[in-house]
Amino acid sequence: MSYSKTEKNVLALACVFALFFAFPQPAGAMHIMEGHLPLVHCIAWGAVCMPFLAAGTISIRYTLQRKRRLLILLAMSGAFIFVISSLKIPSVTGSCSHMTGTGLGAILFGPAVASVLAVIVLIFQAILLAHGGLTSLGANTFSMGIVGPIFTWLLYMLGKRLKLNRKANIFIAAALGDLLTYCVTSLQLAVAYPSESGGILASAAKFLGVFAPTQLPLAVIEGLLTVLIVMGLESVAEPELKEIAFLEAK
């Protein structure tokens, strides 16, 4: 059955409203703060990030050397993270949170590059803003720079395979990637602070209960913003998008 444009819009808005009114619980959701993870965990998460950061750096270097015209897309993907992750957005739960902005980089360049872009922003925020932290950099990079983008990228590729409408595909991939970032953050905190009575799982449920409801509407916003910027890029950056095989070359 094929929906008319208005019907699709109404359906989308209805879903958004459902997501957004369904969880009335105040909480804040952010990166893991400085000094809130045990040292061992900090080192472990940092180590896990290394392969991805290495792959991303190599990929970016290659782009710098051989495909300079893609620099503009790369710069915009990084700048997108700068903008999106700096905005504190109020949520229906009565608190506010940040979005990640890594969906664009993940969709255009893949998770490895997205991880490098994310770590740059995270370092900036840790040093200049005391938001997130240097000790928790590994953990935050893993959640925001690696797992989120991997999930976004996989969803996008899957959507492409299923021939989903591109905008819908981007929206779903970016929104769910954002959400997953915070789920991973909850898990990281749960692993560091297992609850006395229920262990890691109970702790995870508690943290998820804090982060996820606040993040839901923000994930939707991130999805929408990612679609908007891709629409802009499709209009003026066609050659570059074709070169990264985002658009099919004719």
Add this chain to the structure above:
Amino acid sequence: MGILVASVLLLILVPLFVLKGAQFEGSDGAGSEMVKEVAGGEYEPWFEPVLETLIGGELPGEMETLFFCIQTGIGVGIIAYCFGYLAARKRYSGGENAQGQLEPEQSPA
């Protein structure tokens, strides 16, 4: 496209108007609160952010807003410049062939 922008604005503004009296606390609150709760009682972070060590205290709210604004500004500046460049390129370029492919770059052979 209009509906996307409208949806974003709605999502951001409705909480502000619907939830009267909400403080919209951010992170420093709930994340640390949760950790304290789960860790059972008091939790002392074992490392202070470098900035807080340097200035000897917590970053004042207004300064934090300034730095966040700077971050947003850097990002928006880059995005706006790039879009401007690309839009101008599209409008004034006579060098694109009909399929929108770039001319092959002149490389020092």
